[in-house]
Amino acid sequence: MKVLTPRELPELFAALETPGAHMLAGGTDLLVRLRAAEREGRALPQALVRLDGVAVLRGIVREADGSLRLGAAATHAELLAHPLLRQELPELAAALCELGSPPIRNMGTLGGNICTASPAGDSLPPLMALGAEVELASLAGTRRMALSDFITGPGRTSLKPGEVLTAVIAPPARNFQVRHFEKVGRRGALAVAVVSLAALVRLERGRVAEARLAWGSVGPTVWRCPEAEAALMGQRLTLTALGRVGAIVRENVRPIDDIRASADYRRQVAGNLLLRLAVL
């Protein structure tokens, strides 16, 4: 495979015109997959186009409306080191903090996590709960869409050939008082999520005025539960109320069995994770 190292966006778009080109960000998903492909004698890309040299794809910038624009090729560690991330997007910071291991966070990028579109991708539940959008750019121009529309299935996105995910835009969420992410895995580090939950709750006089709940690893993509969100409205975040809503979650969620956990365990935990929102 050829390896191309563009420095600017136009150069990057041009490099992507190379026949059989594939983008390489941190390589923590792609190189593992390519190695398996090589072993099994499947076709490899003809060229890898590196994103790590394109400086404009990194960093965090505040937009005019207060949104944060996260560079798609920023590594998890770079994002975590940025004061704005922990201050303004604590649920995303909590997710990235536990993603993989220190070297995986030093290499892997936010864009790679999104484009891999794994049901267990740790950045996805918080970004979905935040209502994040993605910015996609190619020689044809730039478009923006909701992350929830971008991810179309496990491992599937609406990325077109020649298109790059350039940034993730997280709208301000300062009026949510409860901001939470928790991942349940089989061990502390290097653990693929068995179930995860990101939650944003806005309270008015102590009662839920808006709740956004997004689970990871319980379906083919991030799972939302409008029934549970509706049932939380007007409630105080007590263990009793959350327990009742947890039962609604367990009725609606349709997880699968796999090597990491059984469907029953996932169903139970998906409901139980809500209890953490108790602010008594």
Place this chain on the structure above:
Amino acid sequence: MMLLFRLNGQSVEVETAPDRRAVDLLRDLGAPHPDVKDVKEGCGTGECGACSVLVDGVHRLSCLMLAAQLAGREVVTASGLGSEAAPHAIQRAFADHGAVQCGFCTPGMAVAAAALLQDNMAPGREDIRRAISGNLCRCTGYVMIVDAIEAAAGKMRSDPSALHEERVASRKAAKSSRKATMPSRKKAGKS
């Protein structure tokens, strides 16, 4: 491609396929460069940390890097942290604390420890456990590894001359491992 980078303080110039895995390249550089066999391949899929290296001071995995990604970089492996005659505080502490059994994980652990100590001169045991959480050891049970890193940090705080000796003793290696051994003043002051 002709690849130029710095490895443990030495300039390296090798002809290589750009998509060769960094771990394979480093272990088999070919004359006149010494092969760097302290970089181990355990899993080849990012899960064990045995192939850990510092690239421009950042803890990365050489099994998930391509040769082309080393171009122009400063690479430090465990053997570049210090020499046999003048071991780095981390290397010394691993030996003194029985933190090495079969030794397969040790170079990767040392690299993870060096990455931690350059940012945090006074890590707690939890910080240490977190810093080595991507490095698996099948032998020691980790306790002695954590002890060793804690002791190395203590030694580096209390005896900066130890660092100095290392650096004079092996000047070339020291150039590249400076980041790994000398925490910034600000951090040191805070601790």
